[in-house]
Amino acid sequence: MATVVDAKQNAPVVSAHDINIQVAIQLANLVKSTLGPYGMDKEMVDPAGVVVMTNDGATILRETKLHHPTARIITEVARTQEENCFDGTTSSVVITGELMSKAKDLLNLKIHPTRIAKGYTLANKKAQTLLEEIGVDVTDDLLLSVGKTAMTGKSAEAEQDQLAQIALDVIKSTTLDNINIVKRPNGKVKDSLAISGLLIDREKMDHNMPDSVKDAKIALISVDVTLPEFAQQLQIQVNDNNAVKEFIESRKAQLQEIAETILNSGANVVLCKRDIDPFVVEIFAQKGVYAARRVAMSDMEAVAKAGKGRMVSAIDGLKASDLATVGLLEEVAVGEKPLIKLTEIETAGSVSVLLRAPTLHSVDEIGRAFDDAIGVISVAMEHGKVLAGGGAPYLHLSKNLREFAATVSGREQMAVESYAQALEVIPAALAENSGLDPLDTLIRLRQLHASAAGHSNGVDVENGGGVNMLDMGVIEPLSVVSQALDSATDIASQLLRIDNIIEMQRGPEIGEDGYQY
Incomplete structure (x- = not known):
C-alpha cells in the first residue's frame, strides 16, 4: 500500500529575510529610474483621479500606497533623509535595496545576519571618516552649483541658473522658516522672483x-x-x-x-x-x-x-x-x-518667492525642486563642506572600503566587501538612466579613481566614462551623502535582525479595556 505524503511538507519555506530582501529590492527599483539628469518621471493617480507627475523620490515614496509593513519601515529612510537633508532620498532607498540584495548572497553562504549587520556598521563608520577627508570648503560659487545640482533632471532644469541664484540669495538673507513660496501656473519660469515681504x-x-x-x-x-x-x-x-x-x-x-x-x-x-x-x-x-x-x-x-x-x-x-x-x-x-x-x-x-510655470503640474514640480534647492544650500552652509556629485563619492568609498575590508577580521570582512560593492549601484544607475552601459562606465571610473586625485570623478552622462565633477559644477552637500549612508545602513541592519514577521492581536476597543469612559 502506498504511503500518503502531505504535500505541504515539500512546500518551500519563505523566511522573514527573504521577504524583507524582496520588498527592499522592489522599493529600490521603484525609484531607481528617477536618478540623475536623465531620470524618468512617475505618474501617480489617487482614487479621486488627481494626477501627480514627479521624479522626486520623497514625493513618490510618500504618496505611493504601500501595504507591506517592511515597505513602510523603509519609507522611514525617505522621511528621515528629507527632513534632515532635503535631498538624497532616492539614493538612500536605492542603497538600502542594494545592501539587502548583497546580504542575500551572504546569507546563502551561511553567514549569520547579525555578523552581516555588524560588518555593514563597521563599513559605514569607516565611510563617514573617508567622506570628511575629501570634503571641500563651501564658497558662494559652490553653493550656487549645489542649488543647480538639486534641480537637475527636473522641470526646473531649463531655468536652473536663475532659480538657483534666487535660492542662494534667499537663504543667505533669512532662515528656512521665514521663506514663503507661492506657485502660479500660466506663466514662464523666468518670471519667477523673490521679494522682501x-x-x-x-x-x-x-x-x-x-x-x-x-x-x-x-x-x-x-x-x-x-x-x-x-x-x-x-x-x-x-x-x-x-x-x-x-x-x-x-x-x-x-x-x-x-x-x-x-x-x-x-x-x-x-x-x-x-x-x-x-x-x-x-x-x-x-x-x-x-x-x-x-x-x-x-x-x-x-x-x-x-x-x-x-x-x-x-x-x-x-x-x-x-x-x-x-x-x-x-x-x-x-x-x-x-x-x-x-x-x-x-x-x-520675511521673504517670499513667486514661482511661475506654464502648467499646474510643472509649477508643482518646480516648487518641489526649488524647495530641495533652498534646503540643500542651507544644509551645505550649515555643515560647511561639499562633495563632487555624479556618483563620485560612492566610487571613492567603494575603492577604499575594499582596502579596509582586508584589515577586518572574521566573517564581517565579507560584509564590508559587500558594502563596498553595493555603493557602486549609484554610479551604475546614473549611467544606465543616461543610456550608457553601466559595466563599461564602472570599469572606466575605477581606472580614474585608482589615482590619489581621482576621487572627484563621476559619471559623464553626456559622453560616457568619467569626468571631474568639481570642474563640471556638479556638487552636493557632504551631509546629504553622509545621512544617506547612515539611513541605509541602519535600516538594512535592522531588517537583517528580523527573523519572524508576526501579526499582533487586535487591541482592545473602547469599553473592552475596563476603563469607564
Whole structure:
C-alpha cells in the first residue's frame, strides 16, 4: 500500500529575510529610474483621479500606497533623509535595496545576519571618516552649483541658473522658516522672483474694497466671521410679514455687532482662515477695510510671526494688541488672478518667492525642486563642506572600503566587501538612466579613481566614462551623502535582525479595556 505524503511538507519555506530582501529590492527599483539628469518621471493617480507627475523620490515614496509593513519601515529612510537633508532620498532607498540584495548572497553562504549587520556598521563608520577627508570648503560659487545640482533632471532644469541664484540669495538673507513660496501656473519660469515681504495667494472679497492699505493693522481670525452655528440652525415659525422683518433685522443687528467688534479693535485688514458673511463683507467695504477669506493656515502663521500679531478664534475677544502690523498691503496682478503683497515689515527676515510655470503640474514640480534647492544650500552652509556629485563619492568609498575590508577580521570582512560593492549601484544607475552601459562606465571610473586625485570623478552622462565633477559644477552637500549612508545602513541592519514577521492581536476597543469612559 502506498504511503500518503502531505504535500505541504515539500512546500518551500519563505523566511522573514527573504521577504524583507524582496520588498527592499522592489522599493529600490521603484525609484531607481528617477536618478540623475536623465531620470524618468512617475505618474501617480489617487482614487479621486488627481494626477501627480514627479521624479522626486520623497514625493513618490510618500504618496505611493504601500501595504507591506517592511515597505513602510523603509519609507522611514525617505522621511528621515528629507527632513534632515532635503535631498538624497532616492539614493538612500536605492542603497538600502542594494545592501539587502548583497546580504542575500551572504546569507546563502551561511553567514549569520547579525555578523552581516555588524560588518555593514563597521563599513559605514569607516565611510563617514573617508567622506570628511575629501570634503571641500563651501564658497558662494559652490553653493550656487549645489542649488543647480538639486534641480537637475527636473522641470526646473531649463531655468536652473536663475532659480538657483534666487535660492542662494534667499537663504543667505533669512532662515528656512521665514521663506514663503507661492506657485502660479500660466506663466514662464523666468518670471519667477523673490521679494522682501510676504505673498499670499488670495484676493479681496469685494471690488469696492481698497487695492492697497498703508499702515495695515491685520486681524487674523481662524473661525467663520458670521453668526454662531447654533444661531443658524434655529427653527422659527412666524405669522405675519412684520415678524419676518423683525427676525431679519435681528440677524443683521447681530452681524453688525460682530463687524463693529472687529472694527473697534482698530483693524483695517481682515484675513480669515474660513468664511466671512456677505453682510459683514458689505460693512467692511463701506468702511474701507480690506478682507480676504480662506487664507491658508501657513500664511496666517507667517503674517502673525512677521507682524507680531496673534491669531484669534473668539471674535468677541479681539484686541488691538492681537493685530499684526505691516507698513503696506497691496493687491498685485499676477497672471489671471491677483496676489496679496505685504511689505515694509518691521520684523526683518520675511521673504517670499513667486514661482511661475506654464502648467499646474510643472509649477508643482518646480516648487518641489526649488524647495530641495533652498534646503540643500542651507544644509551645505550649515555643515560647511561639499562633495563632487555624479556618483563620485560612492566610487571613492567603494575603492577604499575594499582596502579596509582586508584589515577586518572574521566573517564581517565579507560584509564590508559587500558594502563596498553595493555603493557602486549609484554610479551604475546614473549611467544606465543616461543610456550608457553601466559595466563599461564602472570599469572606466575605477581606472580614474585608482589615482590619489581621482576621487572627484563621476559619471559623464553626456559622453560616457568619467569626468571631474568639481570642474563640471556638479556638487552636493557632504551631509546629504553622509545621512544617506547612515539611513541605509541602519535600516538594512535592522531588517537583517528580523527573523519572524508576526501579526499582533487586535487591541482592545473602547469599553473592552475596563476603563469607564
